[in-house]
Amino acid sequence: MALTDVQAKKAQPKEKPYKLTDGEGLYLQVTPNGGKWWRFKYRIDGKEKLLSLGVYPDISLAEARERRREARNLVAHGIDPSVERKAAKAAKRELQANSFEIIAREWHEHMQGKKEWTAEHATTIMNRLEKDCFPWIGSKPITEVTAKEIKAILDRIKSRGVIETARRALTIMGQVYRYAIMTDRAEYDISGGFRGYLPATGKTRKHMASVTDPKELAPLLRAIDGYQGTLAAQCALKLLPLLFVRPGELRHMEWAEIDLEAAEWNIPAPKMKMKQPHLVPLSQQAVDVLNEIKPLTGHGKYVFPSARSFHRCMSDNTINAAFRRMGFDGETITGHGFRATARTILDEILGFRVDFIEHQLAHAVKDPNGRAYNRTAHLAERRKMMQTWADYLDGLKTGAKVLPFKPLASDRG
Secondary structure, eight states, X not given: OOOOHHHHHHOOOOSSOXXXXXXXXXXXXXXXXXXXXXXXXXXXXXXXXXXXXXXXXXXXXXXXXXXXXXXXXXXXXXXXXXXXXXXXXXXXXXHHHTBHHHHHHHHHHHHHHTTOSOHHHHHHHHHHIIIIIHHHHTTSBGGGOOHHHHHHHHHHHXXXXXXXXXXXXXXXXXXXXXXXXXXXXXXXXXXXXXXXXSOOHHHHHHTSOOOOOHHHHHHHHHHXXXXXXXXXXXXXXXXXXHHOOOHHHHHTOBGGGEETTTTXXXXXXXXXXXXXXXXXXXXXXXXXXXXXXXXXXXXXXXXXXXXXXXXXXXXXXXXXXXXXXXXXXXXXXXXXHHHHHHHHHHHHTSOOXXXXXXXXXXXXXXXXXSOBOOTTTTHHHHHXXXXXXXXXXXXXXXXXXXXXXXXXXXXXX
């Protein structure tokens, strides 16, 4: 007689284990402590074996019969259900060991070992993974992450109004996938299908907007002086046009790199795009800005620390977000755009030598013999140029009639 659900439910423990048989090898074993275990007895290769099918009532009678049917089907094809189960569990463990998060952390550690990242950059990468990727796909085997899930991650970031962050997250996911492919844990990069989903590189460069007309630059400089945000953001905004370094270089500025007496900022090679040390002469106006913020952040590592932690530098979105709050959109100006502003005006209006300007922009510049200039090349001339530039900007802000001029021959080197 087949077992009924009522019989299974009412079965009471006895002094010794006993069985309630359902047929075709399936039975319910009732233990002295009241446990009820589904068992399937079968023969394969002439040997009798047992397979556990779960605990009643978690596994109902109907479910136990379905599991028996699946096991009998395997036996009929010469497959041992116990061996098949062990193989499935091993495969599952392997998939779990190859989750997106585990592989991403391994890739991150691998990249740090190559020493191509600064500590700050490594932290930024991991923060993006932990904030935007791991909560949604971290626990999934990397080969089971779907295009829909990748798209959801990008849309979620886009909804915060930070397209550039979405683009960087996509780049990071692509790098994780390529690492997985190189280590034989993925066949292809599923994130690669979204390369055209976000604005392309060309569109990004378009947004590196700059102001090169002095008439348009003047109100922008006055708006910066009147910015009502935090002191750190105010001072960062003031320094950007004065120093025209890359925004990332400014955000990572450390007090240990600043010599206020010598009026110099020595940026170490690992922080520079060209991986060469760079020296930035500081105008008196730049020194004044640094002295303004020093009482607030001078006891810490970064000149412009994060609002959340003095152990991290300012967010990469702080500068451009400040411009948006002042009413300047991405088509008008970005933090990076002051480099083009300085490059144009120093050459076309103030008449400084192009190689002086390019060297101060930390571009690759070579001397007449084809050798790369070192960081102190033309330092005296660049120091004069930076002070002239700062004075010129002051003149624009005050509304003075600043006429184009060409420096004297001695000033132009």
